Amino acid sequence: DAGITQSPRHKVTETGTPVTLRCHQTENHRYMYWYRQDPGHGLRLIHYSYGVKDTDKGEVSDGYSVSRSKTEDFLLTLESATSSQTSVYFCAIAGTGQGVREVTEAFFGQGTRLTVV
Amino acid sequence: DQQVKQNSPSLSVQEGRISILNCDYTNSMFDYFLWYKKYPAEGPTFLISISSIKDKNEDGRFTVFLNKSAKHLSLHIVPSQPGDSAVYFCAASTSGTYKYIFGTGTRLKVLA
Numbered sequence: 001d002a003g004i005t006q007s008p009r010h011k012v013t014e015t016g017t018p019v020t021l022r023c024h025q026t027e028n029h030r031y032m033y034w035y036r037q038d039p040g041h042g043l044r045l046i047h048y049s050y051g052v053k054d055t056d057k058g059e060v061s062d063g064y065s066v067s068r069s070k071t072e073d074f075l076l077t078l079e080s081a082t083s084s085q086t087s088v089y090f091c092a093i094a095g096t097g098q099g100v101r102e103v104t105e106a107f108f109g110q111g112t113r114l115t116v117v
Numbered sequence: 118d119q120q121v122k123q124n125s126p127s128l129s130v131q132e133g134r135i136s137i138l139n140c141d142y143t144n145s146m147f148d149y150f151l152w153y154k155k156y157p158a159e160g161p162t163f164l165i166s167i168s169s170i171k172d173k174n175e176d177g178r179f180t181v182f183l184n185k186s187a188k189h190l191s192l193h194i195v196p197s198q199p200g201d202s203a204v205y206f207c208a209a210s211t212s213g214t215y216k217y218i219f220g221t222g223t224r225l226k227v228l229a
Contacts, residue, residue: 004160005217006164027213030215033217034167035219038188040138040221041221042206042219042220042221042222043161043206043219043222044219045216045217045218048215050215052155058216059218079226090160090161092160092217094217095215097194103161104166104215105151105166106151106208106215106217107163107165108153108161108162109160110159110160111158111159111160
């Protein structure tokens with residue numbers, strides 16, 4: 001357990017409504033990520049963060065925004081949800097955390113299943 | 118543009134035999150490669166990695182081979198077990214960036 005919690009785990013929302021997914025980590029890792037998993041597309045990087053208030057776009061960032069106001073929380077916001085954003089969303093962490101060893105592989109949360117109707 | 122490709126969506130192997138999963142990449146800046154395993158309704162879990170300074174890395178039943186000139190890596194599982202049935206993702210990164218790009222995944226089914 002890498003100390004990652006995603007919330008909510010499941011959500012159904014209507015087209016056009018805003019949605020925020022939360023990722024919380026307890027081990028002080030520098031890097032945090034949001035991926036989406038879709039059949040035929042694998043895992044695609046949406047946005048990632050390399051520190052508090054430092055974020056960058058990934059492969060499929062259109063329609064998504066992120067914020068990281070403190071080390072432990074990384075929020076993903078769909079400003080106006082569309083059916084194409086129905087997916088399973090995974091948060092991940094990497095980089096130096098508590099302890100000496102630098103983590104060079106990403107650890108994933110359990111995922112959030114989002115359905116936009 | 119898919120920078121990391123897994124061209125086999127699925128693979129079936131008999132229990133006890135070798136499973137070989139393949140991955141190709143296009144970005145020559147990638148120098149760190151990882152394999153993940155994913156069960157349904159769970160997050161991906163890290164399996165094994167390899168740096169471009171090596172061409173092979175082994176961990177128990179899992180071995181990853183890297184062919185830099187061909188921009189190709191493979192994961193060998195020997196012997197395959199029914200519990201290995203899962204979706205396997207390869208991922209690539211450039212050292213120091215901590216930006217991981219994943220492939221589309223290969224669904225492995227190990228038949229008892």
